[in-house]
Amino acid sequence: MIQFRTAMLVSWHYKPMEVLWLISCCACLFCLPGRICAVSHRISRSQTLIDGESLASEEGTFELGFFSPGSSIHQYLGIWYKNIPIRTVVWVANRKTPIKDRTGVFTINSTGSIVVTSRTSGDIWSTNSFKDAKSPALQLLDSGDLILRDEKGTNSDFYLWKSFHYPSDTLNSDDPSPGELRNGIELHEFPQAVIWKATKKYFRSGPWNGERFSGAPELRVDPRYLWVEADQAWKLYASVPRDYCDIYDLCGANGVCVISDSPVCQCLEGFEPKSPDSWNLMDWSEGCILSKPFSCQSKEVFFKFSELKLPNTTKSWVTGTRNLQECREACFKNCSCMAYSNSDGRGQGSGCVLWFHELLDIRQIPNGGQDLYIRIEASKQAGIHVVNSILISLITVAVLFGLVLLCYYLSWRNTKARDGQEIAVKRLSKSSGQGLNEFKNEVKLIAKLQHRNLVKLVGSCIDDEEKMLIYEYMANGSLDSFVFDQTRRKQFGWSKFFQIIDGIAIGLLYLHQDSRLRSIHRDLKASNVLLDAELNPKIPDFDLARTFQGDQCGDNTERVIGTLHGECGWKGHPSHPRRQTKYVGRGSDVEWREYTTTAKTTWFSEVLL
Structure with a gap:
């Protein structure tokens, strides 16, 4: 190393062409086989990546390399935004197994899998590729997706592995290790986003209605990346839970949460608290039961509730071929069917979803919820109409009386x-x-x-x-x-x-x-x-x-x-x-x-x- 520095100092006495040749030779020392050049955006089987080196996407949007979050001495392999001064990590490989020192090595092994090893700890993390490839190569896309593919093909059929299939934490930059909360999608007939706390549901977005999740109007298919250039900072766009009513199943079965009311939990029309004493003490976990069990006769009707997050879809049935009227008829014929709604909220609505037995995790969402038709007794609906008529009449009389008083008592x-x-x-x-x-x-x-x-x-x-x-x-x-x-x-x-x-x-x-x-x-x-x-x-x-x-x-x-x-x-x-x-x-x-x-x-x- 000392000899190399001496050669650089002496080179100032050489002719220009000789200096250029010497610089070219020195540059080649950094691009020998097995090393990563700064301009490269892919890694082949014969190359490695170590601490201090990085792999950039083709247009320089994202960067892959080893990093140590905050003041931690541990080292992780991750992807972050390249051109933003605040390092924002969007994906981490070895979240559960951090490297204890700075001897990490990233490479593609002989079987075509990505491997992270350490000089002191051996194998740290690896992918499991079930496809054979003669010429595997790793590439970082400008979308932030890290893909392992066969160099013989360019389309997705030749992909062996991709990081988008294994999303990870991006917000807690000081500690990328897994916590007690997990976020994911329940992929049944009516998918919904869910956050689990340990093994229990903590938050539910409501089912996907064709354009958004019914219980999270701000979470749409086109995400927003709010980097404020003037402030050189990220701006928080949305967070969940937003309020008390976002806690999963807060009001129990057949209850609805209305954040503007006090208390926030109410029983749906036609239901009453299962345990009145607990309910009065604001323990709503036991939920509500029918005031009178259904007799499965023509005496039941469906009452429309608007601006709601649709119930949990674990016990639901979905079809995209029936309209709302056909959906109602199908629900009416099944005594276990408690409610129905459109499965697709786009336009005037289409499709059909039926809920059976208990209705869980319902909340009111003004200016963002959907219509839900809940089964109740016909006498209850008549009572609702009578009460509404009385309320309207009382309000009208009160307003008129107030106007008369205002005019009458106006002294000056x-x-x-x-x-x-x-x-x-x-x-x-x-x-x-x-x-x-x-x-x-x-x-x-x-x-x-x-x-x-x-x-x-x-x-x-x-x-x-x-x-x-x-x-x-x-x-x-x-x-x-x-x-x-x-x-x-x-x-x-x-x-x-x-x-x-x-x-x-x-x-x-x-x-x-x-x-x-x-x-x-x-x-x-x-x-x-x-x-x-x-x-x-x-x-x-x-x-x-x-x-x-x-x-x-x-x-x-x-x-x-x-x-x-x-x-x-x-x-x-x-x-x-x-x-x-x-x-x-x-x-x-x-x-x-x-x-x-x-x-x-x-x-x-x-x-x-």
Whole structure:
């Protein structure tokens, strides 16, 4: 090795043609028989592959070689993407028998089988080819398939072995050894993808319906490889189980899992829990049984359930020659037949599949499931139609009643007068407790009280039991919508709050001593202070007001004077209900006065706080 390096250094003094000849000779040293050249994408019987060497597919998509995952000292033979910086292994040969050191050798033996050996451990892994070949060769295709074929032919008839027949784990790159989960296809008349945990089923995709698996709408025949070039990373496209309902047979026999319900398991129509006590404890493993056993007479019908993952197909019968009606007739004639459906979901559906005895592993899949026709008693179907009719009627009545209430209880509405002026209409509801006297009192007071801090009355209307007041429109609504809303509150500075407080005080002062008809409002609160377009405060609602004469400072009353309906005077302190009291005076609009041992009345002082 030292002599070779000296020759390379001396070669710089040679003529160009001599240098070129020397480089060619050196390159040939790496391509001697039995070694793999970097440009080769196949191995013949006389060649080997060792640690540090690789075999690439013809277009450089995939690469075969020895690798050590993560920080492991073990060595595996595998295939990975060649041009992606994150080594993503897609196939591993010796998953169960890793090489303990870096002495692995990959070759084709004299019998035409692929063999992985180790200097310290001997044979590690090999294929079993049952075809004889005089000139076997190994080739890595750009599909990622590693094939062993006879060089005399190029088509698949000359294939001796291929890795696609032996798929392996690709996601757990740090440990390619087998785990307790296995994934595969159950190849019976109605195939379905299954994940086993040890010897038990853990997940089932639902049967293949001609275009996809019925229980996994995202898993189609054209897989997506989501390598995000910008992020230089793989993007997860789908994973299973997706949720609780994907666990195999979670709800037991004849149960259906609905992930949006609580609890998620329900018995199919016509069935009931086999063990009600266990079912109520959310142990659904025993499943459901028929509420009444079938008598195999004409009293049974089939009820259509939509958007379902079709049941486990282990105990099913499939034919592609019958339509849905013929499928129904065949199921009806067999007392053991529990359900039927189309076997092919393409287009309008075709083919027939029948399920016998128990229906296992059903779940609801909105916008992706299939129709399943389940056998039930005719009386059950009639009951279902009656219940559905009742539910529809109740929902219709409830919606109509809600609309009536919404219209009836709407106290304030924004509209426009004939001259284009925006107005607000206060409509008195029957349940408000405000009678005709209070209504007339409010009209009389506001008509006589004229001030820039009082809401202006535009008109009024009384028609039988209908009572309406028409006010000028307050564009910014009530003060409480600003005070108790943290976002809107930030729009106010201290100067604006002071301006509003000053306006309310001026309006109260006018009511108490400067107006022609002095009055006490008795229902002043944040929701009873309105703001116009310029945020000027105005006091409305004089239905509970009390008037005084001359120098009178107070009076007795038996009237209950309202509540604040759960509003907060300040954070953490709900405003108290305004209790019935014997005495009212000008201080009633201003003071915070204790009237009983259980409740307090708050007025302008509370609004101020």
